[in-house]
Amino acid sequence: MRDVTQEPLPADRYLDREISWLLFNNRVLDLARDKRRVPLIERAKFLAIFSSNLDEFFMVRVAGLKRRIAAGVAVPTVTGKMPGELHSELLGHVAELVAEQSRIFHEEVRPELAAEGIEILNWEELTAAEKDRMRALFVERIFPVLTPLAVDPSHPFPYISGLSINLAVLLRNPATGAKQFARVKVPPVLSRFIKLAEGRFLPLEDIISRHLGQLFTGMQVLQHTTFRVTRNEDIEVEEDDAENLLFALEKELLRRKVGRPPVRLEVEEDIDLQMLDMLMRELDVSEAEVFRLAAPLDLTGLFSLADSHREDLKYPNFLPITHPDLAEVESSSPADMFKSLKLRDVLVHHPYDSFATSVQRFIEQAAADPAVLAIKQTLYRTSGDSPIVDALIEAAEAGKQVLAVVEIKARFDEQANIGWARKLEKYGVHVVYGMLGLKTHCKLALVVREEADGLRRYAHIGTGNYNPKTARLYEDMGLLTSNPVITDDIARLFNHLSGMTHETNYRRLLVAPHGIRKGLLEYVDGEVANHLAGKPAGIRVKINSIVDEALIDAFYRASQAGVPVDIWVRGICTIRPGVPGLSDNIRVRSTLGRFLEHSRVFWFAGGGRPIVGIGSADLMHRNLDRRVEAIVGISNPAHVERVETLFDRAFAPDTVHWELIDDTWTAHTHDDQGNPLTDLQETLIQEAAERRSSR
Incomplete structure (x- = not known):
């Protein structure tokens, strides 16, 4: 019989990873389309998630592809496509997807929200009283934070920050008849959708556009439109010296803000062609990188609808439960984590099993327990106000040996991670910034405790980050254990991370x-x-x-x-x-x-x-x-x-x-x-x- 497992595999056996990712984002759109299973506000949120996903895709994956094209890298992908060919194909796919997203929003979700009393309006749809209030709001709250920037021989085209919403304005000088371009950035410090009344919202850019005359007094406003630029936002850091990694990353973050080339331009579909040509020329983007969309641009703003009190249009509230093996022994006191883990391993499944009463409690109890001598933990992404970070600080202040292996290169969380890593150091936590050339992505926590029969180690190893906020939204699993073989493996892995050992042999870990x-x-x-x-x-x-x-x-x-x-x-x-x-x-x-x-x-x-x-x-x-x-x-x-x-x-x-x-x-x-x-x-x-x- 012929052994097919020894024959060569076909050359076309792989799908393209970038196209596959776009198909994943199309599945997110499927949820926004699904009227029968997904509540209305949740469908709006999935439109926002689609936009947020696509922003990151352009900032990282498309940006990387453009870098390869600019550098003349002529190496095909595993599917045989050259970088330029793949870039064109991706832009074509994206154009189809964003057109469908726009259709879903304007033809389905927006009208259905309006039928439920949640309206996203334009200026013409406001009542006279609402217009008066918005005029007052502009004078009092919006005008003071705006910075109009004109373009002329003494004012070069301004730097357009990535993902910002901007107004492009064409002006005429009545005295000379000369035309002039100006840009107004929609301030991100203000709410994107202004609440007029319960269930009535107006995009911030609509208010600004109706008051451009107050920004450009003495000039005639001929045209205006909104646009949005996406830039390469991926971090590139040379890790020659671990001691300088933190400073190198901070320098790169600063460069990210001011020197990243555009990879996408989004504009309103009715934009004036001369204005579009000027934007394309100044931003150095091609026609294929321009996406013309119905206003409002940037549907990530739909996340704000989650704050609506219309619970009937959302998923029903869900309260995670304490894992049965960690359930309270008495109604007035929480379970003793260490007593429970001596009896058995506990496999937790979040968010169905509560993160707060399992993993978070494990760290908090260790911090407060006088018998605990040391805590070691990896931190990839967490929230700035994390109770876990607070627990590590409490433990260090109590004299415990506390090690935090912090991955400051976690994409898009770099700045936040630097901030709380320095906070940990300030309070005496030993902070290690991972290993040269590698991101520390493993999810580990180890506790060393003095007990009657000697030292005992307890550990958590999981699939998700130590982030109490995302633990309510992400499905993850984790093992809490005092198994000596596993805890010994984890102890040796921490020594590898902090002491730069060359440990590669583990019994229960890969x-x-x-x-x-x-x-x-x-x-x-x-x-x-x-x-x-x-x-x-x-x-x-x-x-x-x-x-x-x-x-x-x-x-x-x-x-x-x-x-x-x-x-x-x-x-x-x-x-x-x-x-x-x-x-x-x-x-x-x-x-x-x-x-x-x-x-x-x-x-x-x-x-x-x-x-x-x-x-x-x-x-x-x-x-x-x-x-x-x-x-x-x-x-x-x-x-x-x-x-x-x-x-x-x-x-x-x-x-x-x-x-x-x-x-x-x-x-x-x-x-x-x-x-x-x-x-x-x-x-x-x-x-x-x-x-x-x-x-």
Whole structure:
């Protein structure tokens, strides 16, 4: 019999990662379209999320592509496309997507909001009394913070900051008849949508545009329009010296503000062609990089609708519950985390299991416990007012040894991370800024405690950041444990991070950049061997993105050998499932909803003894080669069963999902009779509520 697993794999076996990301953002648009399942204000929020996602895509991915084109890098992608060809293709896809987003907003969401008494108006739709109030507001609150900038021989074209909303104004001097261009930046310190009355909103730029005569007294306003520029915002830092990393990053952040080339120009669809030509020339953007849209530009402003009191138009409120193994022993006092973790490992699943009464309590209790001698923690992204940061400071002030491994290069959080890293140092926390050339992305916390029988270590290892705010919005998993093998591994990993050791041997951890790809490839090979030996075999992974060619090829080989491979992915997926002879046994599904699916979970059948792990790593080059990541093995049979049940539900035919076959994503939200399928997130919410009510 012919062994297909030894034959060369086809050259066109990968999907393009950038196109795949745009298809992910189209799935976000699917949620904005979904009138039957998604509440109206949530649909508006998904339009805002789509815009926010696309901003980052241009600032990082498209900007990187333009850098390669400018540098003359003629290296094709893994799909064989040259940078210039891919750039043109991406811009074409984006044009289609933003046109659809605009249609959804103007033809569906905006009219439906108006029917519910939530109106986004223009100046002509205001009552006389409202116009009077807005005129007064302009004089009192808006005019004082505006800075009109004219362009003439003594005033060069101003720098347009990235993502700012601006008014382009064409003026005429009545005395000379000369025309002149001016720019007014819509101040980001003011609310984007001004509330006129309950349910009535007016874009800030509409107010400013109606009062341009007060900004340019003595001049005649001929035309005005809004525009928005997106710039390259990716950070490039040479890490020659760890001691200087903080200062190098601060310098680069300053450069980001003033010297980044544009990668996109958004304008109103009825913009005057001469004004558009001038903007394109001054900003050095091509016609293909211009996106003409119906006003208002920048629908990220729709996030503000979440503050509306119309709870009937939102997802029902959800209150996370305390994990049963950490439930209060007495109603008047919280559970003793250390007592609980001596008895058993605890696998938490956020936001269904409360972050505040598990991970956050673990750190806070450690900070307050006199028996705790040391706390070590990685911090990738957290909030500035984080109780976890406060707990680390409290512990340091109490004389405990506290180590914070802070990743100050976390994209778009660099400035905030520098701020609270310095705050930690100020109060005596030992702060380490990661390792040269690598981002520290693993999610680890270690507590060393003096007990009657000697020192005992406790740990948390998770898939999500130590951020109490996003923990209510992101789906993540974490293991709380006092298992001596795991805690010893984590202790050695912290020594590697802070002491620059060359540790690569771990018993219950897979650690990148040296061990995760290698370890996962070995597990995949093991499943092929199990299948050929007639033992139970199968592979299941839950990730945010998959692009790593070595692992994709391993999954293809496993599929060709007859091993079933299930990939549950939120975002980018460059594998092509369901291709005859290549990936017949590979299924790819995506689930999106009210919570952002963020956990990374790995399951291998193991010949009947499943191998399960959770961790911080996606299957991307950056995670496996340029980051410190960690995956911990889970052995508790109840935890293994919980993971298996989660996968079973995600791949059940009656669960809401998007399915990828070859290169096409298809949404499955209702059955053939039009009945809604089961929403996995809503099911988990309901089960959490039932556990609460049964106590």
